[in-house]
Amino acid sequence: MTIITDHLARLAPASRGQGRLVAGSTATGAEISIPYIAARGAADGPTLWVTATVHGDEVNGTLAALDFVRNLDLAAMRGACVVIPAANPLAFDARAKTAPQDGLDIDQQFPGAAGGLTTQRVADRLWREIERAGDCLVSLHTLTAHFEAKPYGVYKLHPDGPVAEDVLLRHLSFYDPSVACLMPTVKAAGELPGNISGAIDYQFQALGKTAFMVELGAGSRIEWPYVEQGAAGLRRTAAEIGMFEDRPAPGGTLRKVLKRRHVTADTGGLFRAACTPGDILQPGSPLGVITDIFGDIVDRVTFDEPVLVIAARRDPVVATGDRIGFVATAWESRTLQSA
Secondary structure (H helix, E strand, O other): OOOOHHHHHHHHOOEEEEEEEEEEEOOOOOOOEEEEHHHHEEEEEEEEEEEEEEOOOOOHHHHHHHHHHHHHHHHHEEEEEEEEOOHHHHHHOOOOOOOOOOOOHHOOOOOOOOOHHHHHHHHHHHHHOOOOOOOEEEEEEEOOEEEEEOOEEEEEOOOOOOOOOOHHHHHHHHHOOEEEEOOOOOOOOOOOOOEEEEEOOHHHHOOOEEEEEEEEEOOOOOOOHHHHHHHHHHHHHHHHOOOOOOOOOOOEEEEEEEEEEEEEOOOEEEEEEEOOOOOOOOOOOOOEEOOOOOEEEEEEEEEOOOOEEEEEEEOEEEEOOOOEEEEEEEEEEEEOOOO
């Protein structure tokens, strides 16, 4: 039995508790710990895990997770919910994507390493709790503060995982995403470099369980509509796995992204976006322009094929190679079945 499963077992039915998972200490002796909230329903049932801010500046997810768990009707709930509002506490305190101690992306380090670098130890401490219990995991994210984006979904398909793609897409539809992106874990052209298979949702899928990511806007700021959107989606996910007696959500359509890529600046200067997330740009239509420091246009960023804008940069200051957009180059409309 782990700390959290023991805590859940000791909770009275229809009650909530909180605690911390200690992962180490700082140079001054301050505790490095992962906070958690554990909620137990009135009857036995499935367990839902929600993790937020595995990247420490992605705070919309933290607020959505807190609003969700603190507003649960525990008397009507079956099973349990565990919320990790700050899964990367050192990065969270630093208001940065990664912990300053090692700069590692924790969402490329799972299942972690007990004797590893600081971030790997934090990942290991959290993973030892998660792998022992849980039926579904939702990993909440945002894009960086430089971008504007509407909420969208991301999912991976583990080759040995039994969870069907349609199940993941149905869950993602509960969050009213602009798109749902299939993220490859091998030959991941167009993705940021790194160990994608070290993501917490992918490792949870390896256990044969449902897991996916939701991107709730941009980082380092509160976007209340997206916070509310995330909390509402979590409530629908909870009902879908049997924690509540709600009527099943109807089927619908979802825009599934088959290929996506980052757009980078070929020259430095000031980027001025000419589009908003959700726009479909035809060949020759500009994502935006780059001017030099004197205001003269030095580049007009266009495409040879239609693209769907997932995110556009709003911080104008760019150097060669900086990301200025995130676009889909292939997508389809997917019809979802009712439960």
